[in-house]
Amino acid sequence: MDQVLQALVNGLLLGGFYAVMVLGFSIIWGVMGIINLAHGEYLMIGAYLGWGLFRYFGMDPFAALLLILPLMFLFGYVLQYVLINRIVERPHLMSLLITFGISIALANLFKILFTSDPRNVSVAYNGSVELLGITFPIVKSIIFGVALLAMLGLHLFLQRSRMGKSIRAAAQNRTAARIVGVDINRTYAVTAGICIAITAAAGAMLSPTQAIFPFMGPPLTLKAYTITALGGLGRIPGALMGGVVLGVTETMVSRFVPGIGTNLGVAISFVILVLILILRPQGLLGGLRPVDPDAE
């Protein structure tokens, strides 16, 4: 029983990270209809920022979030305004190409800047606490807490604030939103800013738990894609749900299948993806309808 509980806890903690990691991807997709292939690279930038601030300024990666969030918001805002907004209403292939291009450019830029040597942030408190016979990894528990906070904050922002309402309006019907006076360009730029800031924050929180290197992005993008399909587009509860389902499945399989468990755990996320696409294409919880070009 203890083993099952321990695996469940590990899975939940992993799922919490997955959820905050996927949030930006899911919302950009849901609101703008863009599959952001550079998502993993934004995580990578965040991870390098976390590492750089730790290494050169001695800043704790979680404290560094206060700096990384506004910085990456700005980055996302400008990137969206200058580049992505130009193609957002064009055919999907354009956005796929441009985000793919961004991902290649960023990965190689970071290779030039930092070489491909793996980096890691070594925080002093990366041990564990034992509670009721279950081991809680400290760093991963903090990530879980921050992830929940981020999701709650974003949820309130989208539901309550004027800008949040604009974003939801733009997601539901771009033309109608325009008619009632929503500045779509600005709304999209803010959306991208928020999404990329949260993504980079997830990357920074990742830096104490594993090796970071310029080419770490693509597998994470793939994972984000799976989780989004699982949980539904543009929905915060969907991201949490998808993340936790995947996290728990992966941990359970790798814990209880001998020999090839970890391999199988990774494979299973894609089996789930295929099943979901066949059986429930709208995701487990449904979701915002993807932007429909014919609606205009």
Place this chain on the structure above:
Amino acid sequence: MKTKINELATLPNRLGILNMTRLRMLVLGLVVLAALAGCARLPTPEVREDVSSATSTEDGAAANVIRIGAAVSETGKYSREGRDTRQGYGTWLEWVNNEYGGIDVAGKRYQVELVMYDDEGDPDTVARLVEHLISEDRVDFLLGPYSSSLTQSASAISEKYDKIMVEGNGASESLFERGFRNLFAVLTPAGNYTQSALKMLAEQGAKSVAIAYEDTAFPTSVAEGAQRWAETYGLEVLGVETYPRDVADVSGIMAKFKEAEPDVFVGGGHFNDAILFIRSAKELDFNPKAMVITVGPSNPKLVQEVGADAEYVIGPTQWEASMGYADEHFGTAAEYAARYEARWGEPPTYQAAESTATALALHLAIEAAGALDTDSVRTALLDMDIVTFYGPINFDDTGKNASKPMGAIQVQDGEILVVAPGHAAVSELRYPAPAWKDR
């Protein structure tokens, strides 16, 4: 129809913002230029021509020149290790031409010309280059590229043309299971990577081992070897787990091993995995008495990135400058290291040392054969039984160096110190490692 209307609707708009668009294009252009400038600042790869002063003519042998060819990564994913390999070959080349006075073939001195190309880390390119070296440059012998996968591809060509290839950077055992007659490797094969470490740990009283490895060629070789050696030294194997490339989380494996409570944990993988294993073990409070991990620990970068948590971690190493090997040509391992550092401005990695040893082995085989034809040199290589600054070299029938033991290092107080085998050790093994909580 709809699209047309849309286009018409946006047309005046586009015209209106033409200036704005131009401005944006300008900004974009600047960004691209800046990126290009960034690229241009990278050191341009320098293709080193032969350092020898000998005149090279179309027919090398007539002008007392032996031509040796190699395709080694200068760019691509192995650019770093490739540079070590090139510098390793270069160290031997300058020594043999300038100090040693050329290779002595049946009393006649031959200068050496080394022709090297950049294989870009690509198996197809390396095959093409080796073909070019043999048929266009008409080299007499070949030295290996960096990495098992490139050696796999390069040696297939040299075998086809019946040319000798001596290599020092492809450890995978699958290279030598193809029945090739012309491929020789001076380094310890992957299956023996954990031998010294496991032997030493068994002597210290370890009873059991758990093994996790990435399911690709080299780590698989290492892990199969580890299982074999565990059995040989009486260690019970409590669990064997594989994981895929690019894995981001090994907590499932580590949680499982935590319950099995092995004395020794063996991790076969690459640098990133070493960080994951150490992190994960600490997070889950998994306390094996020793952790043996490939690739990562012998690299000073691991200590830099992981800090104090890397303490007590054991890693296999092909060669360290502190080892006690010596030969009459380069002197002791330490003297070789000093020579290398004086020439290249950085201490030699083991990849550099094994590359120099590779060239030296070929050199000594040619001298022993007293001839330049493939058959005589092959026989000389098979008969070879020597000790160099890099360690003993004695090829078995398949071309592997069967006699060289793998070393083991342990991270002690932030330093990487050789603890095995006994005659090369500079420090005592620290065993058992204390639990994470007691450090």
